[in-house]
Amino acid sequence: MSAALLAFTLLLAYGFGADGALAESGGHQLKATVATTGSSYTPITPTRVLDTRSDHGAAVPPGDTVVLRLAGRYGLPEHGLTAVTLNVTVTQPTAPGYLTVYPTGVPMPVVSSLNWTAGQTVPNQVTVQVVDGSVSLHNGSQGTAHLVVDLLGSYAETGNGYHADAPKRLLDTRTGLFAEQRPVPPGGSIDLRLLGVPSSPPEVMTAVTLNVTVTRPTAPGYLTVYPTGVPRPLASNLNWTPGQTVANLVTVPVKDDRITFYNGSSGTVQVVADLAGHFAETGLRYYPVTPQRLIDTRGRFGHGPLVPGARFFYSGQWFDGLPAARVLNVTVTQPTAPGYLTAFGQGDVPPPVSSLNWSAGQTVANGAVTTIDGYNEIGFYNGSQGSTHLVVDLFGSYAY
Numbered sequence: 001m002s003a004a005l006l007a008f009t010l011l012l013a014y015g016f017g018a019d020g021a022l023a024e025s026g027g028h029q030l031k032a033t034v035a036t037t038g039s040s041y042t043p044i045t046p047t048r049v050l051d052t053r054s055d056h057g058a059a060v061p062p063g064d065t066v067v068l069r070l071a072g073r074y075g076l077p078e079h080g081l082t083a084v085t086l087n088v089t090v091t092q093p094t095a096p097g098y099l100t101v102y103p104t105g106v107p108m109p110v111v112s113s114l115n116w117t118a119g120q121t122v123p124n125q126v127t128v129q130v131v132d133g134s135v136s137l138h139n140g141s142q143g144t145a146h147l148v149v150d151l152l153g154s155y156a157e158t159g160n161g162y163h164a165d166a167p168k169r170l171l172d173t174r175t176g177l178f179a180e181q182r183p184v185p186p187g188g189s190i191d192l193r194l195l196g197v198p199s200s201p202p203e204v205m206t207a208v209t210l211n212v213t214v215t216r217p218t219a220p221g222y223l224t225v226y227p228t229g230v231p232r233p234l235a236s237n238l239n240w241t242p243g244q245t246v247a248n249l250v251t252v253p254v255k256d257d258r259i260t261f262y263n264g265s266s267g268t269v270q271v272v273a274d275l276a277g278h279f280a281e282t283g284l285r286y287y288p289v290t291p292q293r294l295i296d297t298r299g300r301f302g303h304g305p306l307v308p309g310a311r312f313f314y315s316g317q318w319f320d321g322l323p324a325a326r327v328l329n330v331t332v333t334q335p336t337a338p339g340y341l342t343a344f345g346q347g348d349v350p351p352p353v354s355s356l357n358w359s360a361g362q363t364v365a366n367g368a369v370t371t372i373d374g375y376n377e378i379g380f381y382n383g384s385q386g387s388t389h390l391v392v393d394l395f396g397s398y399a400y
Contacts, residue, residue: 038285038399039082040159043152043207043253046087046226046235047074050149059092059144060137066147067104071133076154081130083155083288083396085251087237088137089123089148090114097141101126102291104134111291111393113329115363118143121239125152125249125367127327127395129288150235152251153207160206161283162398164325164371165197167344167351170210171261171273183216183268190261190271191228194254197278205254207279209369211355212261213272214238215245221265225250228258236264245357249276249367274353276369277325284324284398291329295392298333305334305387311350312380312390323372323397330380331365331391332358339384345371350381360386369398 050068052060060066072078090099098112116122128135139145171192173179179190194208214223222236238248252259263269295314297303306312325345332341340354358364370378382388 038287039155041279042154042159046233047151048234049151052146059146060139062142065136065138067134067136069134077156080156083129085127085152087125087150090116091121091146093145095141095143100138101128103129103131104136105132106290109291115365123248155286160279163278163283165275165277167353168275170275173270183270184263186266188263194257205278207253209251209276211274212250213247215270217269219265219267224262225252227253227255228260229255247357247366288396292394294394297389305389306382307387308385310382313377315377323399325371325398327396328368329393330368332388333363335388337384337386342381343368343370345378
């Protein structure tokens with residue numbers, strides 16, 4: 001990267017139990033670098049750029065890495081591409097494992113983007129730095145796995161700015177919030193008008209970032225989120241089996257303040273969408289980093305699992321100003337009971353939204369964009385009656 005680099009140190013992690021008592025410290029220091037010149041976002045209608053089921057005809061072998069060239073393709077610039085936003089899906093894995101998505105041309109970092117068990121289909125949105133025009137996808141499994149990648153947008157010198165909005169529920173078909181109070185029928189869709197998204201100063205919204213959750217599905221299926229009024233793309237954002245609750249971060253272009261949710265299933269499903277932020281002509285610029293592990297509560301030097309109802313906070317110190325939001329990959333593992341996690345950054349009270357959902361014993365990852373509070377902290381709330389371990393990786397930050 002030719003731009004100058006800015007170093008920062010992430011300082012302290014600490015947690016509160018459900019009763020507010022201070023838990024044992026699990027913090028550590030981490031050095032990372034980030035380009036001082038931020039980038040702006042250009043959204044696109046979701047476009048499939050890799051499907052090993054058809055492109056290669058063979059699954060990715062154990063421990064193998066796929067290099068995906070993106071610069072100069074799919075309408076992306078040949079030069080100046082700094083990051084891309086992808087929806088990455090693993091399907092038909094033959095053994096448990098994880099996927100690491102990282103910039104081609106740098107050593108593979110100790111992070112994960114997706115986790116799965118044998119036979120599971122798992123999606124996750126990943127915003128990853130681009131160094132030499134390509135990204136790498138590493139199969140950290142003892143079995144084979146197929147990969148499906150949909151391109152959602154890119155970062156370069158010109159484009160749109162990000163607005164870090166306070167988390168807010170925009171859609172819930174269970175309660176009839178901005179939709180009929182009923183599940184989405186098989187092959188049905190919902191058009192959502194984004195009335196609850198602020199913009200200051202008022203600007204034309206070009207894309208929105210949501211945490212989308214499907215729950216109570218009656219048959220296997222997938223969800224596609226796309227701009228209202230355009231042909232439905234060959235892409236998916238979430239995948240599920242009957243009875244499963246699944247969440248995924250979704251960044252989607254907006255047309256006339258509307259987006260559409262399509263139920264690609266032979267059964268019904270309930271859909272919930274929570275606001276994370278939006279893009280407009282001006283706003284925050286993105287500073288990608290090589291993925292870095294921030295938090296791992298497991299192991300000898302870990303904080304220990306988050307107890308039921310615990311709030312866990314992580315502090316950071318930037319040498320040159322403060323970010324307004326951080327782009328994370330959040331994983332829960334070894335949970336002892338079903339539950340949900342809320343990632344948040346404004347104040348000590350978790351907002352009434354969720355970032356991940358799990359069942360007992362499940363390892364689940366999801367992207368999250370968290371705003372930063374006045375103390376430069378990000379928080380995590382364990383909304384479960386059981387304990388769970390927490391792993392958090394940093395992919396970048398939004399700042400002016």
